[in-house]
Amino acid sequence: MSVERLRGGTKKGVYRLGLADGTSGIAYVWHPDEDFWPDAPVDPDSPFQHTTGLELFRQAHDRLSAVGVRAPRVLLREAGGPLGDVAVVEDVRGGTLEELTARDPQRAEGVLAKLGTAVRDMHAHTADPKPHEPLEKLERLEDVVLRQALTNLTASADRVDRLDAVRDRLADRLRTRHADVAPRSRFGLVHGELGPDHVLVDAERDEPVLIDIEGAVFFDVEWEHAFLELRFGPHYRHFANPDLDPARLRLYRLATYLSLVAGPLRLLDGDFPHRAGMLDIVEQNVGRTLAQLGSR
Structure with a gap:
């Protein structure tokens, strides 16, 4: 298995996982060490919060799926693991x-x-x-x-x-x-x-x-x-x-x-x-x- 860190993302780590059978997936990792944003005061009434984390990802994925808008297919979700919260999704290989x-x-x-x-x-x-x-x-x-x-x-x-x-x-x-x-x-x-x-x-x-x-x-x-x-x-x-x-x-x-x-x-x-x-x-x-x- 190989692990390649991908560029991009300021609030979570993004990694390409290469498997022995030649397939691959993308791992999202939410952990304080993966978040480049400094702490800031929180306004509880503001919609402009620090939108990050596995639960927000799950909610957003469900909402988009409900209207037929595609996001990468989720293969695995794990909260509270040793690396933090993790989701593994399909590797969409066509670039941005x-x-x-x-x-x-x-x-x-x-x-x-x-x-x-x-x-x-x-x-x-x-x-x-x-x-x-x-x-x-x-x-x-x-x-x-x-x-x-x-x-x-x-x-x-x-x-x-x-x-x-x-x-x-x-x-x-x-x-x-x-x-x-x-x-x-x-x-x-x-x-x-x-x-x-x-x-x-x-x-x-x-x-x-x-x-x-x-x-x-x-x-x-x-x-x-x-x-x-x-x-x-x-x-x-x-x-x-x-x-x-x-x-x-x-x-x-x-x-x-x-x-x-x-x-x-x-x-x-x-x-x-x-x-x-x-x-x-x-x-x-x-x-x-x-x-x-x-x-x-």
Whole structure:
């Protein structure tokens, strides 16, 4: 048997297991030693918690399976073992959608179209808020997003001079956009961090397979769309939805950009090894944040 650590993942270890019969599987390992994120204060009312762990993985896998959206098939789950919590899943060998798009754009178009259908199926699967589940509390989600965005603004402006120079204007922009958002009572199933690097490709069927699913939750679908348009760029047309709430989307765009400044900066306070990539994410999203001052 062979064990190969795979790159990626900031909250869990990901390993390819090669077996004597020539088959392979992927092991997810949740253990403090595999988590690069420094400790942070916990807001019990926030949906933006440290979404990691075997139980969240199980819940997310069940939710996605219920709407026919594919994640790697689970072969084994074990909680509380000597290595921590472990899940072994199928090894989807087609690489990521990000890699396929760079290598074979024409073939990637078919996978993107299927992914667009999967995302629409997820978002159409709605639920009422359930007060016994912190991620789905009766508190208006846009209120929680505003509170977290202001926290991220403070953390980012304290460390980035360009944001510090306009922190009051950004805070006002967040509050103005929040005031434009009307209440909502039903939410769609979202992945939470759906970029082309979090989609594997089944090479035999050219099917998308979602990974890093622990953050899947019922939430405003505009939150997902703010991330989708950022990460998929010109390919966002596969996900575009004319029924989105423009006011909610404006608020969530700015909140997303601030989270992608504050989050990577916090990660870099620890010993995360791939620092250049995180610094690039910070720089890109500082620019996106500042550009929001030029729009309503």
